Amino acid sequence: MEIALNRPELNRPDLSAEERVSAPDAVAGGPFVVSEAFPEHAPRARVITSRPKLPLSDLELRARVQWGHCASSHFQISYDRTAFNDKRAAMLNESLEIAYSLIFHFTHESFADRFQIYAVDQRSPGLLGCAVWPHFNTDERAIYLVENSTRSIHSELGGLLAHAMRIARYGKHYRSTPGWAVLEEGFSIFLSERLSTQPDIFPFFGAEPNLIASHLYGDRETRLPAIWNASHDALHLEERILAGAFFLYLGDTFGDDRVVSFSKSDDAISDETFQAFFRHSMRDLEAGWLQHFPVAFVALTETERETMVQHWERSIESCHR
Numbered sequence: 001m002e003i004a005l006n007r008p009e010l011n012r013p014d015l016s017a018e019e020r021v022s023a024p025d026a027v028a029g030g031p032f033v034v035s036e037a038f039p040e041h042a043p044r045a046r047v048i049t050s051r052p053k054l055p056l057s058d059l060e061l062r063a064r065v066q067w068g069h070c071a072s073s074h075f076q077i078s079y080d081r082t083a084f085n086d087k088r089a090a091m092l093n094e095s096l097e098i099a100y101s102l103i104f105h106f107t108h109e110s111f112a113d114r115f116q117i118y119a120v121d122q123r124s125p126g127l128l129g130c131a132v133w134p135h136f137n138t139d140e141r142a143i144y145l146v147e148n149s150t151r152s153i154h155s156e157l158g159g160l161l162a163h164a165m166r167i168a169r170y171g172k173h174y175r176s177t178p179g180w181a182v183l184e185e186g187f188s189i190f191l192s193e194r195l196s197t198q199p200d201i202f203p204f205f206g207a208e209p210n211l212i213a214s215h216l217y218g219d220r221e222t223r224l225p226a227i228w229n230a231s232h233d234a235l236h237l238e239e240r241i242l243a244g245a246f247f248l249y250l251g252d253t254f255g256d257d258r259v260v261s262f263s264k265s266d267d268a269i270s271d272e273t274f275q276a277f278f279r280h281s282m283r284d285l286e287a288g289w290l291q292h293f294p295v296a297f298v299a300l301t302e303t304e305r306e307t308m309v310q311h312w313e314r315s316i317e318s319c320h321r
Helices: 015-019 058-064 086-107 159-166 167-173 180-195 209-217 237-254 256-263 271-278 280-295 302-316
Strands: 003-005 032-034 068-073 074-082 115-120 135-137 140-148
Touching: 058 068, 058 115, 068 086, 074 086, 074 140, 086 115, 086 159, 086 180, 086 256, 115 271, 115 280, 135 159, 140 159, 159 167, 159 180, 159 271, 180 237, 180 256, 209 237, 209 280, 209 302, 237 256, 237 280
Parallel strands: 074 115, 115 140
Antiparallel strands: 003 032, 068 074, 135 140
């Protein structure tokens, strides 16, 4: 490979390559540079690209995991034996039973027989390179709980269990009744926040819900009326979070019992439904909520708000939808 010194006096065209390299003061002349005469030999930066994770169906997931099993009064738990020992599985079972009792106290809704729970760790050898997320499978009557380096196995337990305990209503309305999918998502987050015994749970991860809602709204003046009739498969994560924060505001303003009664509506969730339960239109309720934002986090300094939002943004990055 032809090498030239980074010195003009040795880069004259009348000098051969041998004369340039053998010049007496070549070593002292400074760093070597690769000649442009042979660009194909120039070092090239290595670009490292990560392979996208492979999404798994629930059937494929179950085939990849070595399952252990335990049961309680209301749950049949299957857990990844490479990630959870029997003691951790028993602790998870206890957490599920506690959550069941708390939710039933609020809603007086439940399911028949034992409900199937699958608990996995995304870092398990059989799941490397695969995308696995916590979710509720209504067709299988099963909840899939997933842990990884940034998300606890308890992170979405409360919200998913709320869906399961309303499975009869969920199955009847979630995919077909206008406005019901947003109601169900908002209500499940409401219950999860009200009843959770764990810190840093989805979707606020310990942050003030109104602060996160204010952050998501940004400069927009309205959002909820525009998304309320979105179908179940068109809801984005940010919209679900806004619905949950809105339900928490309704609970603080009108009482949790009113929100629970509202969640049991079996008709399309329209502006008339809001009028019947809260005596205001959805748009007026949202306007009142937006005006409430500064009051909701007045006790937080600007630095505390920024820190809380940054922590939330890091936490939510690991979530799907």
